[in-house]
Amino acid sequence: MGKPKFAFYWCASCGGCEETVLDLNEKILEVVDKVDIVFWPVALDFKRKDIEVMKEGEIDVAFINGAIRTSEQEEMAKLLREKAKLVVAFGACAQLGGIPGLANFWVRSDIFDRIYKKVPTVANPEGVVPQQVVEMDGYKLTLPEFYDTVKTLDQTIPVDYYLPGCPPPPDLIMNAIETILKGELPEKGTVLAPDKALCDTCPRNETKPEKLSIKDIKRPHEVIIDPEKCFLAQGIICLGPVTRSGCGERCINANMPCRGCMGPTSEVRDQGAKAVSFIASILGVEDEEKLSEEEVQKLIDKIVDPAGTFYRFSLPASLLRRRRK
Amino acid sequence: MEGFEPKIVAFCCKWCSYAAADLAGTSRLKIKPNFVVIRTMCSSRVDPEFILQAFLNGADGVLVAGCHPGDCHYVNGNYKTLRRVMLLKKVLEQLGIDPRRLRLEWIAASESRKFVVTIRKFVDELKQLGPLRLEAGDDNGSNG
Numbered sequence: 001m002g003k004p005k006f007a008f009y010w011c012a013s014c015g016g017c018e019e020t021v022l023d024l025n026e027k028i029l030e031v032v033d034k035v036d037i038v039f040w041p042v043a044l045d046f047k048r049k050d051i052e053v054m055k056e057g058e059i060d061v062a063f064i065n066g067a068i069r070t071s072e073q074e075e076m077a078k079l080l081r082e083k084a085k086l087v088v089a090f091g092a093c094a095q096l097g098g099i100p101g102l103a104n105f106w107v108r109s110d111i112f113d114r115i116y117k118k119v120p121t122v123a124n125p126e127g128v129v130p131q132q133v134v135e136m137d138g139y140k141l142t143l144p145e146f147y148d149t150v151k152t153l154d155q156t157i158p159v160d161y162y163l164p165g166c167p168p169p170p171d172l173i174m175n176a177i178e179t180i181l182k183g184e185l186p187e188k189g190t191v192l193a194p195d196k197a198l199c200d201t202c203p204r205n206e207t208k209p210e211k212l213s214i215k216d217i218k219r220p221h222e223v224i225i226d227p228e229k230c231f232l233a234q235g236i237i238c239l240g241p242v243t244r245s246g247c248g249e250r251c252i253n254a255n256m257p258c259r260g261c262m263g264p265t266s267e268v269r270d271q272g273a274k275a276v277s278f279i280a281s282i283l284g285v286e287d288e289e290k291l292s293e294e295e296v297q298k299l300i301d302k303i304v305d306p307a308g309t310f311y312r313f314s315l316p317a318s319l320l321r322r323r324r325k
Numbered sequence: 326m327e328g329f330e331p332k333i334v335a336f337c338c339k340w341c342s343y344a345a346a347d348l349a350g351t352s353r354l355k356i357k358p359n360f361v362v363i364r365t366m367c368s369s370r371v372d373p374e375f376i377l378q379a380f381l382n383g384a385d386g387v388l389v390a391g392c393h394p395g396d397c398h399y400v401n402g403n404y405k406t407l408r409r410v411m412l413l414k415k416v417l418e419q420l421g422i423d424p425r426r427l428r429l430e431w432i433a434a435s436e437s438r439k440f441v442v443t444i445r446k447f448v449d450e451l452k453q454l455g456p457l458r459l460e461a462g463d464d465n466g467s468n469g
Contacts, residue, residue: 105419270373273372273377274373276373276409276412279412280409280413281408285405288404288405289395289401296407300411301415306416322420323419324420
């Protein structure tokens with residue numbers, strides 16, 4: 001029996017997930033030693049046809065990163081699903097929709113309008129926008145369809161495991177690869193990361209007061225952030241309480257609050273709704289009996305773009321999935 | 326919206342609003358039949374997820390009803406409810422759902438009439454707004 005066959009693919013994402021594979025550093029040599037990489041468009045010259053000729057299940061694991069927003073990505077995801085025994089949704093975009101999923105606050109026509117016509121640095125006097133089919137000099141040119149709605153990978157194909165994060169941290173990737181190679185896989189559908197909230201492992205947890213109360217919401221650029229103290233205690237929105245740990249507290253250590261890229265823990269269905277719940281419960285809690293409804297409204301209104309903040313990485317995976325028309 | 330009868334999910338706290346709804350029944354007050362009551366121990370037990378789920382499962386409007394401020398059986402649960410509902414309304418608006426579809430009312434155990442009037446006003450308002458028509462998995466898109 002030959003080495004297990006791995007495939008990597010990139011859908012709607014920034015490319016950070018591809019780079020994080022390289023963040024395995026010298027360990028990547030161990031991986032390459034143990035597996036055959038049969039498809040990895042960003043690094044190796046294999047083509048779609050090389051996959052098409054494979055038998056069903058010939059690939060052992062396909063790691064797919066990125067959300068699904070075009071017909072091409074959907075086709076590739078389906079093709080890889082057909083050829084792979086296991087599919088791992090790699091990174092926040094594949095798992096939850098991620099940053100590209102914020103496009104679900106709009107529809108395609110708004111996005112095209114903005115990107116191709118209204119952005120100040122765009123000069124497009126004829127108002128040309130991408131077409132799916134264009135005839136030119138007797139040739140027919142085609143582009144994939146750009147969907148109205150960004151979907152997660154598991155809204156497109158069945159997914160076996162999830163590696164969360166933006167991008168997934170190298171230790172979790174290595175752990176996942178080792179688990180797969182040993183064949184000690186957990187139940188299908190498992191997120192291959194710890195299942196506790198980030199606050200649990202946060203180095204600032206000690207500084208969290210017994211009773212958290214936010215008197216006033218501050219945005220990170222408005223204040224000088226204390227590098228030791230719990231962000232929430234400083235009035236800065238941090239999604240630690242509703243976000244899975246395992247990220248290595250990279251943002252916290254860089255003195256930035258958690259934005260939720262690891263997604264919710266397995267107990268939570270809708271990360272944004274949970275964020276609404278916890279922020280609202282500690283906002284102005286100290287004087288809650290004295291505040292008038294107008295004063296409460298003022299406090300709430302200090303949260304700029306609550307939906308974008310709370311669903312920053314998870315709008316397509318949320319209960320509502322997108323803005324309704 | 327001719328002939329449209331809105332569906333309301335009413336989350337009522339056990340100690341005040343549910344008792345008010347109960348009293349409306351035993352007092353034989355006439356009430357619009359457009360709602361189903363879900364009893365919770367406290368209005369602050371109503372997770373924003375429940376409200377979104379209610380909309381997804383076909384509710385045109387969601388009522389959250391609790392004790393008057395200061396009267397919460399658990400001392401201060403309803404203050405949290407107030408802030409959650411206010412914040413969720415903003416989120417709903419950003420997601421294209423009219424925030425008037427989510428209503429918060431303080432209804433004491435003795436205020437059976439207020440319960441009746443609240444439902445009547447909410448039904449009227451939802452008739453103006455029309456059906457919500459959110460179905461689980463409906464993504465308004467052309468995918469798949």
